[in-house]
Amino acid sequence: MxxxxxxxxxxxxxxxxxxxxxxxxxxxxxxxxxxxxxxxxxxxxxxxxxxxxxxxxxxxxxxxxxxxxxxxxxxxxxxxxxxxxxxxxxxxxxxxxxxxxxxxxxxxxxxxxxxxxxxxxxxxxxxxxxxSPIVLTDAIERLLSPLKKIKVPVHALAMMMTIALRFIPTLVEETDKIMSAQKARGADLESGNIIQRAKALVPILVPLFVSSFRRAEELALAMECRCYHGGDGRTRMKQxxxxxxxxxxxxxxxxxxxxxxxxxxxxx
Amino acid sequence: MQNFLKAERVRFSYVNNMENPPVVNEVLKGIDIEIKKGEFVAVLGHNGSGKSTLAKCFNAINLPDEGDVYAVGFNTKDEDKILDIRQNVGMVFQNPDNQLVATIVEEDVAFALENMGVEPKEIRRRVDEALKTVGMYEYREHAPHKLSGGQKQRVAIAGIIAMEPECILLDEPTAMLDPKGRREVLKTIRKLNRENGVTIVLITHYMEEAALADRVVVVDKGQVIIDDVPEKVFSQVEKMKSVGLDVPQVTELCWELKKAGFDVSTEIISEDECVEALYKLFDKG
Amino acid sequence: MAIIKTENLTYVYGEGTPFRKVAVDDVNLEIEEGEMVGVIGHTGSGKSTLIQHFNGLLQATSGKIFIDGEELTKDKGKLRDVRFKVGLVFQYPEYQLFEETCYKDIAFGPKNMGLSDEEIDKRIRETVKLVGLDEKLLDKSPFELSGGQKRRVAIAGVMAMNPKILILDEPASGLDPKGRDKILGLIKEYHQEKKNTVMLVSHSMEDVAKNASKILVMNKAKLFCYDDTEKVFHRADELTEMGLAVPQITRVFNRLKAMGVDINDDVYTVKYGTRLLLDILNKKQHPDL
Structure with missing residues (x-):
């Protein structure tokens, strides 16, 4: 699986x-x-x-x-x-x-x-x-924090990494599901030459992108509802x-x- | 508290600027509603009735085009108070997957507190307490994607109650869950209301869930059309069906019997009441 | 002849790893053609795994499956044919829409079948009517439609393949009561009009009860029972024990019976319950009738 x-x-x-x-x-x-x-x-x-x-x-x-x-x-x-x-x-x-x-x-x-x-x-x-990946991300953020002085968005980068780590398994599962659904409609993903195979990916990639955008929008909203406003004034639970x-x-x-x-x- | 949650003649439209001329879709049409501290209110309405839009007005995600919205004493238009409002009016969404940020349960619960700049020791205490309240403490070091839907949703709720809000708005929190997950989440919501005194605004499509609330508000076409205790709301079977909603099965049964001329109350909304009433009916006959 | 038949069907996930799990355990089943079957079971009961075998998305670890009398084999060419015979609509099917227009999206399946353009066009117009959508929507992008409409377009995409067996996994989930009734209603109409076999997978026993004539219950990877709807609801206590949510109305009647009232305990819809009660009560009032 x-x-x-x-x-x-x-x-x-x-x-x-x-x-x-x-x-x-x-x-x-x-x-x-x-x-x-x-x-x-x-x-x-x-x-x-x-x-x-x-x-x-x-x-x-x-x-x-x-x-x-x-x-x-x-x-x-x-x-x-x-x-x-x-x-x-x-x-x-x-x-x-x-x-x-x-x-x-x-x-x-x-x-x-x-x-x-x-x-x-x-x-x-x-x-x-x-x-753990999250601790690692956290450590990288702190090691790089001196770069904040030269306006490198260290916090935003670390946040992006965390979210990517969080959503990779979810999107993998989603891809699995979309592939099954299109196969059930007779999509043929396994045969044909390179161009045919690339074409056969369209029915998988379009829904995946659409759903990623939807997820991103919902996540951004949920983060806003939880008082997220960038890295300023943020504390961390784990010191x-x-x-x-x-x-x-x-x-x-x-x-x-x-x-x-x-x-x-x-x-x- | 004055103006705990209050909408006064609120109008709100979504504008689609992609079209030319822009398409304006007015979702809230001068809505009035007030919710008091400590209440458990269920909001019903079909898709597109404006209930979610209304909920997002209460935590300053949506700002009204006309009218005023007050949350925990502040006008949502007051920009300086936005974080106070968001902290005190928590919001839980339908899809549990799309509201968890971190790769570890406890880190996710801590997210809001970290944003608020709470002291690390205090974060730890509140995270543990929140996880215990929703019964997910043993899972604190798990990865969210390995949990069931109901468990994920409870983690999301823990992430909100860790902020120690006065009120929680839940936008169809059980729509994507199986019956077991639904029961878990509902139990948690009721506990928060009864034991912790948190005000609950529950948006739902399940009539049995709404029947558990102290008060049911029905929204249709951007207006409140019914606002009463659940018994009185559900007894209006025809009106509910006309706006695309339903009533609990037991209510419908009693209503049908009443229509056929039998002496049954139509204000029955729970299984227990229904069994009792039917039993009486048989006894009498 | 049975349209779906399984013999000792078993499916094991992650064989040889610590995650090994028997998802479907020795299932023997015969479903007659033209039946409307409700499939229930809680999450992880194996019901979703089971239905994915019927169109060859999953291959049995052991045991046999016969679709329309033909045994499913691992032959790739034949597997595709089976997918055209057994249409599978996944949960939240609107998330697989991808074409620029609804027309093209519904055409995806029929096109994969190699049908002619006229035949495809005919089928699209037919199914659009079946799912209750306006033909005008066909030229619109599926992403512009409302949630309920999107779902109907997605279901139409499978129906247009005109499968002998149509399987739908939680077709009504996430919709409001009206949307739920609409989707379930159109599935029922499809069944009545086409006389094809339909399987409806759902958590909601209310939805299943209202529509299906037979019910298949999965529990802990095993087939718990496959029987007429009334007979299954007769065993409400066992279903509750399994963690399934028995309809409120069924619970009320069961409790009345337990309290000594002489009444049927196989009630699963309000309509049926009302009729039953009115019969008894009327008789009581006018014993001479």
Whole structure:
């Protein structure tokens, strides 16, 4: 069923990772990504992997979820590694057949890339697994709030993101319903060439747009009735507080970063 | 309170500027109505009779073209008081999906309070209390789209009562719900009126729901045509049907019997009263 | 011959996931041609899932379905034919209108069937009359119409396909009493004129009772019963227990009977109830008659 798709895939929990201040978590994720790109050896990447696995263990997110997060990018991983393997022709030749040349360097680079991408995905999905989309939006709004001074509509952008998150499942369900209804009138969505198929989407898209506009209008009215008047003077129920945890995590991460840099300097 | 909810000779038109010349559709035609604090009023009228338009006048969404509307003591034309009015005259709509803003139940209930700039601790307290009042406290961390229609509508009501309004206007809140959802929502509305003393204005198409109110107002063609206790309103079976409305089945039954010459009151609107009256009828015979 | 027949029809959602749910459980059913069937059951009882099988929108996990004597298979070409034979009007059908004019929108289904332009034109004019709309509206955009009119255009879009079986899911929901009566009235007229099989899915037992000659009750994914309307209302207590809203009038008569009054307990419309009471009361007043 279409409606089983969840966006953001948040897993509620009470772990150390869950309890971290989302602003810090975003910053940590950025530092972690930087760390992966700074590391120039397998040892350095290994440090990154150890860090993310440790965080995963602490978060008590089922291990299977980690694999699940990798599934959508499996094709990208295979594609980049094949490219690396086939097009890097320097170094010791391991295998040669016709115009195919596989070198040791090609294999190493491919492996290096794969590990880096995998670590990157696991790290960022850990952020979305342990932080609810709304908290994440909230954190982004606050991290970006200095931009308000240069007239960036940070609050409006965050509000838009929240509403999008709220309405994606509703609209997915609606699309499902409209598709069934048009199929019941004999609409053929599955056969024909590209132009015919694009044409067949009209009976789905028009009602979907019409209903989205209607929903938007009703939502705007409901928001107005609930005293919404933009971001000025707004308070939040959930206050973001950074505590000792965040600093503990920061120091741990800084430690890992230091090790990676040392590895780089000494060429380990 | 003076001028708690009051419309005086209110006229209101929707203007469609897309056409040339613009099409003017006058929906409210000099309507007069006053609702007192603590009342439970049901508003009936067929689609397009102007009842929703009237409701939106009371929380300053619609401003009258002519006449005056007062809400919780303020004239709705007074721009400085708009937020006071909206906070005290809450509104719940038909489609529960299109009035929930946040992705988590408790965040949604907090929405209005955040807009009002209430202190975080106070928001927490009021959100918990509102959710308990509508019986949705256990669902506070759920995503709204996973709830049933009746549950969503109760969350929407919680979002309104968290503002601690004096009055709640409900625009066909049960129209899109199944019988179970309808019962849940109605129970909540009655509880708010009886236990918390909130004034309720319920717009509905279900006559059984209107029969629960203290007072029923029938709107037709932008005018109030009947305004009385439900018993007196529904006993006018022919008049109700002539304006595209209905009466509860029990009322219609008694009315038919009366018409056939039997001694039955036509002011019967509940199942209990009807059973009692019919039983008496059999006993006598 | 039965127009719809199911044998051990079962449908399971999300097989192999934690969300696994049996939505339709071992349903055996035979519906005769030309019947007007009311389908009731609370939300999640499986009634919507069941009806989506009849035109092949959903395929049974196990069991068989026969429409007009022919077994439904997974063959795509045949599935489309079934959709033309079994018209399905979803809840709030006005939300699927998409064409520039009502005429074009009603023509969508017949066009998909591959009918000739003259035939389509004939059918549109015929169905517009059936749903009680003015032909002048045909050239208007469906988005300009009132709520009730839009819904009638949407229903006409399915009726114009002239299906042997017409299934309507909550056709009257969200309308005011007058609109409700109008829609239900036109469905009844359609049934009387076309003599086709009609299935009316609804939460409102009042609406079903007024129109259907047979009622199908779904409860917890199972077929609770399929029987004549009176016989089903005879079991009002069981229906109430299921969480269904039995008409007020039925409850009144049941309570009178429980209090010892000698009276039928299968009353489900005011008309029937009035007639019954008047009969008894008149007899009481004039016992010699």
């Amino acid at each position: 279409l409606k089983d798709i969840t966006i953001g895939q948040f897993f509620p929990g009470n772990s150390f990772v869950h309890k971290l201040d989302p602003r810090f978590k975003i910053v940590f994720t950025i530092i972690f990504i930087v760390m992966l790109f700074v590391a120039d050896s397998f040892a350095g990447l290994g440090i990154g992997i150890v860090f993310v696995l440790m965080a995963f263990l602490i978060s008590k997110i089922p291990f299977a979820m980690m694999l699940k997060s990798l599934k959508p990018i499996l094709s990208i991983i295979i594609f980049t590694s094949v490219l690396n393997i086939l097009f890097i022709r320097t170094g010791d030749v391991v295998f040669k057949w016709a115009f195919l040349t596989i070198t040791k360097q090609g294999l190493t680079t491919a492996a290096f890339m794969v590990i880096r991408i995998v670590a990157l995905i696991i790290g960022t999905s850990l952020l979305t697994y342990t932080t 973001l507080k950074c505590g000792y945890r965040d600093f503990v995590a920061l120091f741990v991460l800084a430690g890992f970063m230091a090790v990676v840099i040392v590895f780089n300097v000494y060429g380990i």
